[in-house]
């Protein structure tokens with residue numbers, strides 16, 4: 215049930231200070247579900263302690279103490295929402311957010327296709343309003359601007375907003391929730407289309423966020439929301455997509471419960487390839503009969519129920535799958551290093567940091583990694599302290615193996631850097647299981 219005005223509790227624990235950790239443990243009651251408040255007893259996977267995956271370090275920070283937090287995902291026995299406790303405040307996560315969406319070509323193509331599709335399907339025009347929650351640098355809304363459809367971006371990271379404004383995307387620097395939705399309503403602003411891509415999982419107060427969508431949506435409005443699909447995560451060992459900024463891991467049935475509790479019906483769903491397998495759900499007001507529920511909704515729900523996503527026992531085997539994925543990667547790396555091979559990384563995504571920290575992979579296995587984003591070059595990965603260089607470094611050192619950390623973009627990366635085969639270099643992907651690409 216929606217809990218209006220429920221305060222989200224943030225506990226910060228600094229490791230290195232054993233006393234405060236013990237104190238926090240002793241004082242904390244059993245964690246409860248962020249949606250339905252039921253106690254969380256079932257573990258999905260415990261990846262141990264890890265630093266915040268976006269906290270890239272400068273050289274001068276390498277000798278300083280680093281904060282590590284638990285990465286322990288549990289599943290609610292009542293609503294089956296998989297989730298992490300919030301150890302970090304959203305302000306801490308978003309204060310200097312280094313991720314700029316615009317750097318991936320395939321993601322831009324995905325955004326453009328989406329804009330075309332929804333503009334046609336929901337007849338959006340110059341009289342409509344499209345609002346994106348967590349609009350980043352305007353990479354998506356720019357395609358609506360090109361169609362002369364009015365847009366508004368809502369983005370909490372102040373350092374990103376100016377880049378959106380340059381693209382002609384008006385941006386409100388705020389966290390989204392019931393309060394922000396009511397402020398917009400008071401200004402006469404309601405949306406024909408609300409879109410939220412890869413943010414729902416990152417919202418600490420889930421009920422406040424979905425409650426805000428309910429308020430912001432016009433009577434016949436549509437909300438489309440994309441998030442990684444828990445079914446894909448579990449089937450394909452994508453444990454590296456678990457990080458502190460991702461509080462929730464949704465199945466379709468858990469998402470459906472959450473939206474229904476806020477008076478929103480999911481009337482359509484698409485299964486997308488992005489981020490290793492995502493869902494795009496389409497929500498509308500429960501009483502809007504102009505958009506009937508599609509067969510795709512019933513089919514996916516039936517498939518999840520058949521796979522047992524409404525039974526806690528289904529979630530038991532995942533932890534062992536994760537351990538085996540780690541063993542396979544380490545076995546490959548140990549063998550490669552013993553044979554005198556040079557192994558480097560490609561990319562510095564959040565998921566790479568979970569993978570490398572959980573597996574204990576440092577410069578002993580990866581000499582360095584590279585990233586296209588100039589905001590990351592010259593810095594070091596959190597926890598593992600692996601240096602991040604520009605991609606040109608690969609041509610200079612001619613490594614035997616390039617481990618692709620953003621494996622969801624592997625086709626694009628292998629194409630762009632096909633030249634490594636000139637000297638016999640090979641690409642390696644770690645997920646779902648270590649694979650060398652000839």
Ligand SMILES: [Zn+2]
Pocket residue numbers: 247248249250251252290291292293294295
């Ligand atoms: Zn629950």
